[in-house]
Amino acid sequence: MTLRFYDSATASVRDFTPVHPGEARIYYCGATVQGAPHIGHVRSGLVFDQLSRWLTYRGYKVTTVRNVTDIDDKILVNSTASFEPDFTGEHPAEEWWALAYRFERVFGAAYASLNIAPPTYEPRATGHIPEMFALIQRLIDRGHAYPATDGCGDVYFDVRSWENYGALTRQKIDDMQDAPDADPRGKRDPRDFALWKAYKEGEPVTASWDSPWGKGRPGWHLECSAMAGKYLGETFDIHGGGLDLRFPHHENEMAQSQAAGYGFANFWMHNGLVNYEGEKMSKSIGNIITPAQMLEAARPLVVRYYLGQAHYRSVLDYHPTSLEEARVAVERVEAFLAATRDYHREDAAVPEAFAEAMDDDLNIPKALAALHAGVRAGNAALAAGESAQDAAEQVYAMAKVLGLVELMSFSQAGAAANEPGEHAALDSLIQTMLTQRAEAREAKDWARADQIRDALAAAGITVKDGASGSTWSL
């Protein structure tokens, strides 16, 4: 079995052949830090985290780049400042850059809480203005970009000059529906898009850079082309992002970079979106679910399992019962691993069925079937009084490569509840009650035994009677 992925550009599953043998270089679109993330953003980050982990397991040296778009129309709109720098600390409003930094950290915290590994590089658009100048100049020199014909100071990409425009999404320029509010300005074609946006009266001066074509700021699509090239080279392996970015963003990126003479991405991988009971999540509908809200409803382990359980290309439709179902499923795995801690080995191999599923365009639903089969086999062995070592090693390896292990209670550094100290008294109290119950059971005083069990249950504590005594869990 060879590793293969679905490539959006060719609409087909292709064998993965890296540009540089043994390496995998991946660029995927991160956030425009104009506001707080919703779980759709997190799903995208999670998908490419899963991909990176699998490629790493397969022995590739993985380099990932996830950009931060920290200059954009919406960031300016959402900031409430007067747009002038203020060092007094008395300014009541928030400057655009402060807003961008603030939300960049909110995104970072959301990723971290779900054990989504940070990318190798996380470049900010504002830190790569010179690279963008160079790319614009190169496009002008090659006849694929031009300063606005009305002298407004914008620089546009000339879509008619690039015969492959539309190749990524297999669309013809003339078939595209005109935008209802198409503003031709100084464009040769309404489809031409801005590489550089000229400074306009009323905008913050701090959000403007001096370019050879006048003061202004970069167009959104240009940022990614410039940064991908800088960190990953002219031609790299995989470009990812949400399905909604295929057009125009990725189409434009591809056109810019290839028109500039670069190979750009060999594979385009797009993750499906998250719906809420059949509807796309969006601010206008008001059905947004944030990571913070989800983490109030469930543990990070459960949220990660839930968001990562579907195939990455399918729509993930959230229902109110979804998290509870995920909880039961993943805690089964957790309980098995907690009971077989002696067999956790960092170098353990994943079973073949799991590996084949993962190699096949990251078929995680199928891989999860292997995970659950392993848990069942392990539990069956335990129930039969046999060794669960083989199953435990494999299940651990699978949970590890899926990024779940670090979020499980037995391995978490932050499993503070298990540490002695403030909870010691509580543990002691529960142990006392279990001892009393054991005595009652010994005396076959079932009423008394059940009374104690009910009392613990009322406090959210589940009692399990085993051969070697009773245990409890929250």
Next chain:
RNA sequence: GGUGGGGUGGUCGAGUGGUUAGGCAACGGUCUGCAAAACCGUGUACGCGGGUUCGAAUCCCGUCCUCACCUCCA
């Protein structure tokens, strides 16, 4: 109008010609004082209409419905 996805048993969700995907829920059994947990077992699905085939969820034709993108969007 263009482009690309979907419609699978109670539910979520895999599956490109013929053997059980899997999870959750449900039911029966083992275990247990009773439970819980665990294990064993049960469900016989594939939008609709044709066609190809010994055989189709899977291929072909038609048809209905639905989602996304074409405007900022993970």
